Amino acid sequence: MSHKWSQFKDLRLRREAISWLQIRTSGGVHSLSREELNDFFFDGQPFKLIDPMKGIRKPAELEAALSIMTAYRKPGEDRPYADDVGPDDLPRYMWEGNNPETSTNAGLRLAYERNLPIIWFIGIGGSPTQFHAVCPVKIIGEERSLKRFVLSPVLEDDLTFAGLGDPGSAENIIKKYLQRETKIRLHQPVFRASVIRAYNGRCAVCSLGHEILLDAAHIVPDSDDRGIASVTNGLALCKIHHAAYDSSILGISPDYTVEIRRDLMEENDGPMLEHGLKERHKEKLMTLPSIMKERPDRELLDITYQKFLLAQPA
Structure with missing residues (x-):
């Protein structure tokens, strides 16, 4: 029979688990499978960070939940929970x-009441399924009528925003800050992990295979209403091709053909321009996701391709 741990030991577990995940994922760059997540040990004993059957991990030793999991879904598919x-x-x-x-819901509620950090594992696909660890996050509210909790990344100063959901509160600046931090700390890393995994760690344009030199480029920026948060709105690009794509030096047509701006095709400026850009002109993308539903959305490609065409010199 398990005995409940002290709150001090509970917090030490959370800190050690988050530190271990930061090391194992190189600061959130890499994702881990369930088997790899089972490598975590606490006080010399293996300790599961993710529940094998449920979305909420509430270990018997703890009073509060430790982690949550969001299942992977292919583009167009619904998750078990909305x-x-x-x-x-x-x-x-x-x-x-x-x-x-239930013990899981009550465990999450207690994590909220005690202001405890939790770990969020988000499935990004692959075989076996890979999980991107977002941590630490905290629960900052509960919407009982909608049967859900409100999440936020943990900020450096670890502020607690009382009354965040109160429409009459004077927290607008704080809300905007939280929204920005959520995008930077949560959405962008998960988007990157999903896109890099879909392209098997290679640049779509040149097939460079060093992940540290790769970015997850948005086809249509997420600041645009059409810039959906999906792998189909992403391209794995090395840093030179990402910069070229964002600045309309390089375009990608809806049929996955690379084009280079006309004036650059007439320049002579060394091997990077010659081999890194000009040689790719009118060539097909070298790397695409093996799963058809994860390939770039042709309509989104066309939106950015039209901007590329307009950027051509007269």
Whole structure:
């Protein structure tokens, strides 16, 4: 029979787990499989960070939940639970089932009440399925009528924003800050991990295979209403091709053909321009996701391709 740990030991576990994940993922660059996540040890004993069957991990030794998991879905598929973002652009995590007092839901609620950090594992696909660890995050509210919790990344100063959901509160500046931090700390790393995994760690244009030199480029910027947060709005690009794509030096047509701006094709400026850009003109993308539903959305490609055409010199 398990005995509940002290709150001090609970917090030490969370800190050690988050530190271990930061090291194992090179600061959030890499993702891990369930088997790799089982390599975590606490006080010399193996300790599971992710529940093998449920979305919420509430170990018997702890009073509060330790982690949550969002299942991977292919583009166009629904997840088992409708985790989403709220009108404030902060992510939500659904209860398990409809009973607010199940051990898992109560465990998450206690993590909220005690202001404890938790780990969020987000499935990004692959075989075996890879999980991107977002940590630490905290629960900053509960919407009981909608059966879900409000999540936020943990800020450096670890502020607690009381009354965040109160429409009459004077927290607008704080809300905007949280929204920006959520995008930087949560959405962007998960988007990057999903895109790099889909392209098997290679640049779509030149097939460079060193992940540290790769970016997940948005086809249509996420600041644009059409810039959906999906792998189909992404391209794995090395840093030179990412910069060229964003500045309309390089275009990609809806049929996955690379084009280089006309004036650059007439320049002579060394091997990088010659081999890195000009040789790719009118060539097909060298790397595409093996899963058809994860390939670039042709309509989104065309939006940016038209901007590329307009950027051509007269």
